[in-house]
Amino acid sequence: xxxxxxxxxxxxxxxxxxxxxxxxxxxxxxxxxxxxxxxxxxxxxxxxxxxxxxxxxxxxxxxxxxxxxxxxxxxxxxxxxxxxxxxxxxxxxxxxxxxxxxxxxxxxxxxxxxxxxxxxxxxxxxxxxxxxxxxxxxxxxxxxxxxxxxxxxxxxxxxxxxxxxxxxxxxxxxxxxxxxxxxxxxxxxxxxxxxxxxxxxxxxxxxxxxxxxxxxxxxxxxxxxxxxxxxxxxxxxxxxxxxxxxxxxxxxxxxxxxxxxxxxxxxxxxxxxxxxxxxxxxxxxxxxxxxxxx
Amino acid sequence: xxxxxxxxxxxxxxxxxxxxxxxxxxxxxxxxxxxxxxxxxxxxxxxxxxxxxxxxxxxxxxxxxxxxxxxxxxxxxxxxxxxxxxxxxxxxxxxxxxxxxxxxxxxxxxxxxxxxxxxxxxxxxxxxxxxxxxxxxxxxxxxxxxxxxxxxxxxxxxxxxxxxxxxxxxxxxxxxxxxxxxxxxxxxxxxxxxxxxxxxxxxxxxxxxxxxxxxxxxxxxxxxxxxxxxxxxxxx
Ligand SMILES: Nc1ncnc2c1ncn2[C@@H]1O[C@H](COP(=O)(O)OP(=O)(O)OP(=O)(O)O)[C@@H](O)[C@H]1O
Ligand SMILES: [Mg+2]
Numbered sequence: 001x002x003x004x005x006x007x008x009x010x011x012x013x014x015x016x017x018x019x020x021x022x023x024x025x026x027x028x029x030x031x032x033x034x035x036x037x038x039x040x041x042x043x044x045x046x047x048x049x050x051x052x053x054x055x056x057x058x059x060x061x062x063x064x065x066x067x068x069x070x071x072x073x074x075x076x077x078x079x080x081x082x083x084x085x086x087x088x089x090x091x092x093x094x095x096x097x098x099x100x101x102x103x104x105x106x107x108x109x110x111x112x113x114x115x116x117x118x119x120x121x122x123x124x125x126x127x128x129x130x131x132x133x134x135x136x137x138x139x140x141x142x143x144x145x146x147x148x149x150x151x152x153x154x155x156x157x158x159x160x161x162x163x164x165x166x167x168x169x170x171x172x173x174x175x176x177x178x179x180x181x182x183x184x185x186x187x188x189x190x191x192x193x194x195x196x197x198x199x200x201x202x203x204x205x206x207x208x209x210x211x212x213x214x215x216x217x218x219x220x221x222x223x224x225x226x227x228x229x230x231x232x233x234x235x236x237x238x239x240x241x242x243x244x245x246x247x248x249x250x251x252x253x254x255x256x257x258x259x260x261x262x263x264x265x266x267x268x269x270x271x272x273x274x275x276x277x278x279x280x281x282x283x284x285x286x287x288x289x290x291x292x293x294x
Numbered sequence: 295x296x297x298x299x300x301x302x303x304x305x306x307x308x309x310x311x312x313x314x315x316x317x318x319x320x321x322x323x324x325x326x327x328x329x330x331x332x333x334x335x336x337x338x339x340x341x342x343x344x345x346x347x348x349x350x351x352x353x354x355x356x357x358x359x360x361x362x363x364x365x366x367x368x369x370x371x372x373x374x375x376x377x378x379x380x381x382x383x384x385x386x387x388x389x390x391x392x393x394x395x396x397x398x399x400x401x402x403x404x405x406x407x408x409x410x411x412x413x414x415x416x417x418x419x420x421x422x423x424x425x426x427x428x429x430x431x432x433x434x435x436x437x438x439x440x441x442x443x444x445x446x447x448x449x450x451x452x453x454x455x456x457x458x459x460x461x462x463x464x465x466x467x468x469x470x471x472x473x474x475x476x477x478x479x480x481x482x483x484x485x486x487x488x489x490x491x492x493x494x495x496x497x498x499x500x501x502x503x504x505x506x507x508x509x510x511x512x513x514x515x516x517x518x519x520x521x522x523x524x525x526x527x528x529x530x
Contacts, residue, residue, distance in 0.1 A: 165398070172384050172395055178346050179382040181366035182375075184399035184447070 004137050006259045007252060012143040012212060014251020015150035019205040020228030021235070021243035022157060023198030029174045029238035030194045033092065036099040037078060038202060039225015040106035045071045045203030046121065046210040046220060047114060053122055060124035068203040075199025076192050078102055084188065103222070110218035118217045121210035142211045149204060154244045157197075161240065170194065174238065223267075227254070230274050236287030245285060295358065297322045297482055298343070298451060303352035305335075305342050312338045314506040315352070320451065325473070325483040327493040327514060329527055330503035336486040337379050339503070340453050343484075344369045344376040356451070371399045375449035379456050379486075381440040385429025389420055392428050392439055396446030406446070413442040416472060434465035441472060445481075452476060453484040458492065470496055490527040494518040502527070 020042060027035045045067045052063035082102050086095045127141030161167035172180035173190045181187055202221075209224060210216045227250060235246025253273055258266035277284065296319035305313040313335050320326045328336050341347040343354055345366035354362045356372060364372070375396075384392050393413060397406045414421035417438045423431065428439055437457055444452055457473070458466040470492055477483050477496075487493035494500055494514045502510035502523065510517065517523045 168387070168391060168395060169398065171387060175384050175386055176382050178366070179378060179384065180395075181346065182344060182370060182378065182382075183395045183443075184367050184370040186367045 002259075004133075006255050008137065008139055008143060010252030010255035011248055012146050012251070013255060014231075014248035015146045016205050016209045016212070016247075017224065017228045017231045017251050018150050018244045018247025019153060019201050019208070020224060021232040021247045022153065022240065023201050023205075024229050024232040025235070025237055025239060025243040026157075026170075026194050027198050028232070030170050031079075031083070031087070031191045033083065033087075033095045034099060034229070035078075035083075035195075035198075036096070036225070036229075037102035037106060038198065039221035039223075039228070040103050040110075041071050041075060041078075041199050041202040041221065042206035042209065042224060043110060043216065043218060043221035044074055044106060045206035046216045047110060047119075048203070049124065049207045050119060050121055050210070050216060053124070060126070064124060064204070064207050067207060068200040071199040071203035071206075072196045075195040075202070079192060079195040084191075103225075107218045107222070114218065116218065118215035121214040121216050123211045123214060124207055125211055140212075142208065146208045146212065149208065150244065150247075153201060153204070154240065158240050166190075166193065227270065230270060233284055234274055234277055236284030239284070239286040242284055242286030296320060297324075297357060298484070299353075299355040300339075300343065301353045301355075303339070303342060303354070304350045305338055305347055306350050307338075312506055313342065316503070316506065316508055317352075318501045318508060318511070320482060320484050322450075322482055323477075323480070324498045325477050325485060325496055327490075327497035327500040328484065328486045328503060329488075329490040329493055329500060331526075332488075333505070334503040335506045336503055337455055338506075340376065340378075340455050340484070340486060343453060344374060370447050370449070373450040375444035375447045375452045377440050377444045377452065377454040377457060379459070381433075381436045383428045383431075383436050383439050383443065386427065388425050388427050389431070389439055390424040392443050393420070393424075393446050396443035399447065409446050409448060413445055416445075416475065417442050434461050434468070437461060437465070437469060438472070441469075441476075445476065449481060451482045451484065453486075455486045456488055457485075458487065458489050466492065490523070491518070 023038050027033065048070045049063045049067040052058045052066050053060065082098050083095055086098060123142060125141040125145045127144060129141055130139040130144065132139065161170055169180065169185045169190050172183060172185055173187055177187050206221065210220065228247065231246035231250040232243050234250060235242025250270055254266050254270050257269040261269065298320040301317050303313050303316040316339055328339065330336050338347060342349050345364055349362055353360060356374060361369065361372060384395060393410060397409060400406055419435055420438055420442055431439060441457065457469050461469065473483060473485065474496055485493055485497065494517055497514035499512065500514045500517050501508050510523065
């Protein structure tokens, strides 16, 4: 039974990675940049939700919604202030370095505001746990909500991208920015929308992550952010189902590795798997092999 | 007054002075050809007209409105569609979705359906392949898609950049037939072509571009019989 417990934990953690990875993958697909500050937006989301609950005394749901709104505004602002001017200058390396800078900036602001000590996070999910196999496998409410949230988000995003006008504009910008503009698509607006969606999802991920592992520090987002980035690459960066499958696989590998091999090298295993996958399939599991005709 | 008036256009790529004072006009209903050797600045000119490149100097006036500094994504709504060099269709989207992207700024659902029907009538191949991923179309079909997509915005002026590039003679003829039909349908055409002979044969007037400046202009049939043009661009 312990295997099933590990598997469940892995899927749960992986679902959080998947939700973060969606933000990475969409921003990469559309803005063609790695937003390394994405992980820290998770941390901002977690702190905001926590403050809303403990200081403002709000119930969980409105607190989460406020966290999502805060992160959305934060994401849009970061993009407009830090990345957009550099995008015009056309230097991907400068954007990357700026993203790393924004990441440290957010961490340091959190450090100033909340201190380095971890704050105990309050589980926002009040659902009862599910006992299976005579109580040998306990699935907590947080796990259930996390996995369901992941599935719902993934379905909604896929429908949004494939079936709506704005979504199709995103696909167009992702493939050919100039051609999209010639169709009348506002590229900056589309990129803002992408950051808005990714950042709102980061807030959800932050709340779910800290509900399962109930401490939040200024560095809470950093490692999950990197893992989610790995998950996005693993699944094929730019691909929505890829982010989900990549995230879950990564979570499962990490938890199983920690349980059966060694908790010290679990992270190394995660990155090792990534390297192997990329050697075999450089575009990731769901990466697009774009074939273009001339 | 001309529909499109381009005056003294200067465009740079960093330090490279690509357009050095290009001027030309396009009147309502005309087919204008812009011909010139590789690197003359034809694509640069079209990109500047539709806002993909900034003009350092000069002006572009369309239907009396100064559009010199209008951003690219606002141009199509003003009535100009651009069929870019190399087709630039959205290869991950299917044929139908590409065409619908062409109508991105339109909100009239019923009329969009009508335009779609018109495009399908003009390009029956596209209707047959409407659910096919655009990246898997042949080069000629992709060109038709790029033209159909541009027509979906119901432009008053359509600018086309080398629509016959890389196509077999049959497709080239088909593309030129379509340009003629589009023009007869009332859309003004600004056509950039390497295939100068074909371009001059359907154009009303033409401009010859050489290293960023207009060196000749005139009636298309006169240029077709001009000795210098024949030597340089018609291979005679
Ligand atoms: N992105 C760019 N960066 C720097 N120089 C450029 C760029 N694009 C074009 N140029 C230069 O500007 C000049 C005009 O190029 P342009 O593409 O407009 O020519 P063209 O007439 O369309 O040629 P072709 O027939 O080969 O398409 C060329 O000298 C070209 O090298
Ligand atoms: Mg060109």
